[in-house]
Amino acid sequence: MAHLNFTEQRQAAAAGLKLLLRISLREFNEGGLKFRAMSLVYTSLLALAPLLAVSFSILKAFGVHNQIQALLTELLAPLRGNAQEVTDKIITFVDNIQVGVLGFVGFLTLFYTAVSLLEQVEECFNHIWRVAKPRSLYRRFSDYLSVIMIGPVLLFSGLGIAASMTSTALVQRLIALEPFGTVYYLAGLILPYVLMIAAFTFVYAFIPNTPVKLRPALIGGVCAGLVWKATGFIFAVFIVDSAQYSAIYSGFAVILVAMIWLYLSWLILLLGGVMTFYIQFPHYLSYASRSPRLSIRSQEQLGLLLMHLIGRQYLQGGAACTLQSLSETINMPWEPVAALLACLQQHGLVVVIDGDTKTYRPAHDTDTILLRDIIRAIRSDGDQPALQATDSLQALFSELDGSIGAVLQERNLRELVSAKIAALPTTPT
Template sequence: MDKTLNRFIADYLWSEKISDMPLWKRYLVHVARYAYVVLDDLAKGELTLRAMSLVYTTLLSLVPMLAVSFSVLKAFGMHNKQLEPIMLQFLAPMGEQGIEITAKIIGFIDNVKIGVLGTFGIALLFYTAISLIQKIETTFNYIWRLEEARSLGRRFADYGSVMLIGPLLVFSAIGLSASVLSGSVVKSASEHLPFVEVLISSLTAAAPYLMIIAAFTFFYMFIPNTRVTFRAGMIAGVVSGVLFQSLGWGFGSVVVSASDSGTYAIYSGFAIMILFMMWMYISWLILLVGSSVAFYVQHPEYVVPTRRSGDMNIDQQEELALQVMAVLGRRYYEGRRPMTAGEYVIRLRVQIQGVMRVIKSLTHAGLITPNGDDPPRYLPNAPLETVSLKQVVDAVRSEGGRLRVGFKVPRRKVPGVAEVSAHIDKVMADALGHITVKDLALSEDGSVSELLTGSNRPPVGEAGKAESAKTAE
């Protein structure tokens, strides 16, 4: 069993006594469970390791990415100096050092002349910029238990559009909000209605926080290669925004304020770079923690003290594959709408990673197929009247194939193993080869037991004949 952060706390948070508590206490325990699993993930060290990796990638890709992003602004008459307020806000916890770093980064961006780089230089600049977002996506996909990343074409299309159009939309929104708040209508209303003036001052003070929350929410909804609900992204954005402001205040009060006697005394001229890397690490860690929060909000089936990896043994995969095919078949024969992977999670009370693994196996075996919806819904890809349960089990067992190691000398067979394997296949074919997915999907209590025992065995169909012929061979 996986190790957990604290066994006593976990036993209390997931004890059966919670159901007897008042509603407000149950809600607090519910929130505490989310905090526990996120802290447990942090304690395991994978998130901190990936945050450090992103710091290194950021140092290499920050200037090219900003140069590509804000090159569009120059075409609309905007200068890189308009990037300065956003950079200063991000580096505010570093105090005066943040102002110096902001000036250097903007100076680097001003020195990047895209028009004189040439085709190869522009391509390299775009690749360096996109590689940072690709690294972020890989980390987010790990947190979201996703095995497939965006294709190369989708990366350039999605990331390129964000880098080129995103800054324009951000600055347009900032300019529009500023013009609205300083407009004549708002000014005249604030003169006659005192609460309007209070509201405007409150919105002006809250604008930086709202911008940070909106930026985090956008990251959580766009970067993972899956559909993230607005609720999950918004909750994670609020949590990350609060953490960013709180830890930023602590970093500026404790680390930066003590740098004259501490960091500067040790690193001298390199202290600014050390402080910048420390704050970058904290910022990336906050972003990854928020992504973990978004994942658990959208997939509460993972909010358990242990076993959050989604791994399943072969017996569990076989059982889940039969359940998926039975539910899919019943809905097909009843004329109901096919289900998505997320709906199978809710229906079968299992983790999304196990469902996706089984669906992938069944799809590769040609038993089911996704439709064109987003997210896709899964339909039968073969007549369920002829697909035997043995084929369903084989689809899971054969996924990935057997690893062949190339040696010059052929491997020696282990006596008896081939006979045992053949016997297992024969027994399974005799037991499941004559039962189809339709039989399982439309079965009632006890009917499948009769088919398994042979008391109500139907004539062997095409699937059963094929399995029997295969066994005889």
């Protein structure tokens, strides 16, 4: 029995790994992650120096600016011997930027260049999370300002406090004793992984313009952080230590290798965001394509179901239905739900009472909303070109359209919600 359970667990793990690989490849190709990672490399090269300059100026006021070089060295560690060289060049370039003499307009330009990187990252994560609307201008200003100005201060202050505590006489005596010495050594080995996982988790929970649960963000952060560390080791062994790049590209080899590592880092970050999304919304895994395409029959059924849920909440006096609550209730991705709601809104069947949270209620009293109008609204949505057909076909088209009224007659939404409607007759297939 134990052997059977182990075999089943191994098969389930293999199936899960295969599914994850398939989803990652689909997002890499169909989702365009490879091109978005490339665009982030380009944006990073433009915004890295301004971002570090703004952060460096703020950190200097708090006296913790010396920690930034150690962090850059850690992030560029997979470059091996070139890591210190690249770090020194970046720090030298940042030191040469005299923020104090830029003036107000120059500082705003510098700040906007730094913020543009965060905007690009948010756009990539919104694409992963199927969010069409970015942050408002006010939220972008407040959220990005807190990340750029407060985040580095808290991070480097914590690192500085931790470093200063280890230099005290009491801590040194504790380290000399066992098992405190072993614990301190292990903590030093684990701390870089913990910081990297915490950074990835923060990005997954904060950057998308949609609520992200902590558990999926943490799982995505753990996986992405460990993959980033493992990829860095492999990258250092097979790429950086290879003499072919130096022989071919000579002095440009350092720049090329740094850009490749930057691309891989962004790609790992985005793929971790994909994993976080699918952990929070596992029903997306059952669809063959990234954006599910419903049949006409499924759209009609979904339209009736949405009107039923919205009408029921309205009649019971409960909280109005939101796009997210409707999607979770029917276990359906919100793209087709949002498309159906937009169709129903366009035909005057539902109204939006809160544009920010996408809250819906019936546009009229449920007695006046006929079920046949719901079906006709869905069938008539989109372009309706004049088709050139024979008289017999036109008569057939009219007969099909009339069958809706013949079946549904005067049945309305209140009857459907109140469960007083009789079962609809089935038609042979």
